[in-house]
Amino acid sequence: MRARAEARGFTLIELLVVIAIIAVLIALLLPAVQAAREAARRMQCTNNLKQLGLGLANYESSVGALPPEVVLSGSGSTVTWWGAWSVHGRVLPYLEQAAMYDAINFNLSYSTPQNTTVAGAVVTAFICPSEVRPEPRPRGDGSRYGVTNYGFAMGDWLVWGGFGGAQNRSAFGPNRSRRLGEFRDGLSNTVVAAEVKAYQPQMSNCRPSGVVGPNDVPRPDADPLTAAPEYAGGCAINTNGHTEWVEGVVHQSGFTTAWPPNFQVPGGPNRQDDVNIAGMSEGRGGPTYAAVGSRSYHPGGVNALLGDGSVRFVKETMNGLTWRALGTVAGDEVISSDAY
Template sequence: MDLHSTKNRPARPGFTLIELLVVIAIIAVLIALLLPAVQAAREAARRIQCTNNLKQLGLGLHNYESIAAALPPAGVLSGKGNVVTTWIGWSVHGRILPLMENGATFNAINFDHSGESPQNITVAALSIAAFLCPSEPDARPATANVGISNVTNYGFCMGDWFVWGGFQGPENRSAFGPNRSRRWSDFVDGASNTLVAAEGKAKQPLYRDCGGLSLVKNPSAIPGPEQAPLDVVPEYGGGGCEFKTGHSEWSDGQAHHTGFTTAWTPNKKTVGSSPSGEPVDLDITGQREKKGGPTFAAITARSHHAGGVNALFGDGSVRFIKDGIAGPTWRALGTVAGGEVVGSDSF
């Protein structure tokens, strides 16, 4: 073996440590630049799918009204005065299923019993893709009073603060309510200027059954949308309210599960205290419809999209409503016959 032969062999080319570090740094910078763009593209796709889901709800409503000559009720109750004796709470969601290519699920529902009944536990636990926004981070079923129920990200418009006046009380000013089926001809403000549905967050923290709201109890004198939540609703602090979650049961026709109200503008934070004393962004309903009227509630439209919520209007169009919409404009869009004049440039 020639010991001198290796000395004359040319050195192999390679990277120095500094060159390797420079390459790694460049790759890291490229990833940092590309990742937000990829995330933005994915969110844009999710928002498009969310818009399509609302359009499907709109088509379902229009087909339902063309067949039944009226829109579906947000639950069916019987009783007298403010006392409910029978609650059949099937939601608008459940009633339009066959018109959204979910006929098999609809046929599995026993409409003589509520979604929480043993007869309907299985169907209420089903996940319906059209009822879920792709941006929802926790679409897992929620544990309900009976068995397991599945969540939804869409609520139908069920009032401003005033939701239901009982069996002898006045009707609310919005598209949907218990024991009531409006027709499109009732939308005298114009279908294109009337909210029908909007997004909500699944498992939204909620105070309910507070025994009523001490300062919100007159349908003709409800708090303005510009007022401070804790000033007009001290019950946000807890007290005798039950702490639960809303938008956790697509089968339940009550406002806190399958509705929203225009009490506050989209994504408005209404911070109260949880039972443990921690601050939490809350929805609130003084008394659930199934417990008897009158019902006043703030079930805020919320979404996981930055800057606003997708909303369905009576004409079937879906528009992205920004968080900064003026409170009176949002309220006006929530009425079917309020007589307000709302310009298209105001939302």
């Protein structure tokens, strides 16, 4: 009689061992894959900021000065004309977006029907690949606004002193076009743009009671609630920060150096949100004080564009006073290159 060959297969224990080995390999490889993807996203984000830097340099070379944050007219706290277009909109022709720029009617608000197509456009150069919500923000009338992940430097706490009031100490401000020659601190020691998060929660149209003058701003290491009690929920909160790249106000197209990069500011009714204080909108005549922080989804810090066109990854652990100093164009601070 012939012996029947005995069938051979995996035992349950062997199968479990194989699965365990595969799980261990995945656990070892996944962080490396995620790190590689984040490195690629950060590189693209850096390239976007470099494009903005080239755009600003070409704009300054052609026009003779950097673009204004926003253009408006009036007196006291009364605005009689509001040309809300942002720095983003004014540098479009230098970002290979000449057709989009030509479609803008700068004599009309970005919210008018003639400009809604541009206002809702997604501009790749304005969006970091790490942004978790890059989609445009819908409006009640069916139109939409394009978001941005890059804000221009518009002050520390002081953004604008109002008509006839003090100007901020940064590169951009309402009704002001700085020349690069005014950057007395040195172009390589001045931040002109940095990352921001889209759909950032913010306290809107309120003025921090702890900030009463251009020379009476809180230190960057101050407790937020002590510096501005409104952080406890004294103002209306919304999640529309940096969802309108077309609008030239600090909470939509800018940032301030009030707090260091990625600084967490609990606020709102439940103190559970990381919020900004948008202050009194520039469109209401000022004065405007705001703590609109630079934030990113990159671990450890944010990408920042300097006046010379270079991009540095600024650590979130940097000293707040150094960040404040980088935000001024003529503060005469001495900044060591290893401080950030």
